[in-house]
Amino acid sequence: MTAAAAPHPEPGTVAPTAPGRLGVPVQAGEAQTYLGLLRDWVAQRRADLGEVDRAVLGLTPAEQVAITTDLTVALTFWKAVSDRLTLLETTFDGGRVGPVEAERLSTLIHGRLDSNTTEHLSLPSSGSLAVSLPEACRLLDSLTRTLQARASLAPGAAEASQRITVVRAGIERTRDQLSLVPAGAQRDGASEQLARLDRRMTDLVERARRGADVGGVIGPLEIDVAVLERDLIVAAAERASAARSRVRTQQQVEELDARAAAIRKLERACLAAITPAPHLAVPNVRALGPVPQAPAELAAYRGRLERVARALDLAHETYAAGxxxxxxxxxxxxxxxxxxxxxxxxxxxxxxxxxxxxxxxxxxxxxxxxxxxxxxxxxxxxxxxxxxxxxxxxxxxxxxxxxxxxxxxxx
The missing domain is CATH 1.20.1270 (Substrate Binding Domain Of Dnak; Chain:A; Domain 2)
Structure with a gap:
């Protein structure tokens, strides 16, 4: 058996490419095509997960425990994507898309899914996760492939060449994600993992070309590729969330600094106007230093910033009361x-x-x-x-x- 290229995947087997980007209005024609493909994909993914769910019932209790958590996460992502699809179709309204609706479609596609009131996207290792609709779709593809492999339900299991093509595509997507990781220990570790996966893929292809039975080797490789791809997408989403948090924190620093200057002016006016006057220290927001980059340091910094905000509230109320x-x-x-x-x-x-x-x-x-x-x-x-x-x-x-x-x- 050779590792020949597989036929083009049927509609719904992989998530469709989302049109445009955040802030760029989505035109009616693009939206109609995308929503049609996304609707088929959502239905196919639900059928795949239902098949996995039924297969889990035939596993041993230990195997069920090991797979149930990831299945629950996959179903959570599917529900969030399905809910967002409903909002998109409501906004699209059969093609009645004006400038306002085009902007809303872009926001619904490329904005964060954790703004949904009905669902929280979560992974056991990272808690609440802020991802866009395309990122959630890729994650769901990755999770579904992993679950199918673990439950011996990988599509086309009888055709090793098709499975090899799917794994290769996963490796290339992972390579694309790797280029987005900042230089450092995380990128070096992911690069080493990807290099090992590349070597295993090369060995697998060579064995398949020689006619060896590679059915028992493809499954573990599918799982490892899907897990690495998922981890990189999660890390990218967390970095984006941290970047937005830093921007918001910097804006809060600027606002509190301006407010502190006004309260100091109020303090001087109060001291000049009445005696006895209250005496409360007005904190210096800039004394906290620059906004840090690391998530843990940023969380501690935001805690100190909240204490400064409360101190400014108290000083403002006291001097204004005088x-x-x-x-x-x-x-x-x-x-x-x-x-x-x-x-x-x-x-x-x-x-x-x-x-x-x-x-x-x-x-x-x-x-x-x-x-x-x-x-x-x-x-x-x-x-x-x-x-x-x-x-x-x-x-x-x-x-x-x-x-x-x-x-x-x-x-």
Missing amino acids: LAERDEVVGLVGAVSAMAAATALTPEAAGDVAELRARLDETLAARPLPLTRARALAAAFSAYVDAATRPQTRTGGSARTVPTTAQGRPS
Whole structure:
């Protein structure tokens, strides 16, 4: 048996290529073709996973435990992709696609799937995972091939040449993913794994050309290629998520720094306006240093940034409250003075009111304003004016307040 090229895969056996990219509107013709292929692919993948699920029932309990986790993950990805397909078809609306719908189609195709409210994409080793629809489709292809191989259900198992072609395609996709990994230990490790897979692939092809039975060798190679491809896609998605997190963190730093500058100005205004004034340290956001690159360091940095934000909240509230209390005292004095001016007072009461108001004016003119003294004088001024303007009458030598009607006449 030779490793001749396999026929072109039937529609639905591999995920269709997504049109455009994020931010580029998807035209109606492209969307119609893509949605048709994606619909067939989703149906085929569900049938494949159902076949794997039925095959698992015939395995030993130990084998079932080993395969069930990956099957659950694959079904989770399938559900998320199927849900996104429903949204795409709803937006496409039979071809009624204007500029707004074209933008939405692009966002739904190339945006993150973990924004779905119904599903969380997850892998046992990495938890919640933010991937786009094309990435999720490639992952589901990889997971399905792995599950089929482990359950002895790989498509075309009788045709080694077809399986070899599929493995070769997986190796090439993995090679493409490898070029996206930044230089470092992770890239070196993945390169070594890929080189070993290449050598195993070469050996497998040579054995097949010589007519050897390679059926028992293809399965493990299919699994290893699919796992490496999946791991690289996961790593790429995590790097993209970390990059977005760094951008958001940098934006938050800029916003908090601008806010801190405004709060320092508020602090200076408060210290100049009242005494005693509150004294709270306004943190320096820039003292946290530059936004780190490593995910673990970035998480710790964001925690410190949240503490700085809470400290800024407290400083803002405290200094604003001090100025608000000054404004409250000034407003109270103005309102009481207006009430006294609108009421006919006895000469003695008018003299007392004038004296209290003079003391208040002197106190209110001071900078910084002695807030405790001003508050006490304002309270005394308010109480005196209230008593002096309240209607009174005398009965039996004692003063008594006369109730009035709504029209101001004695009742």
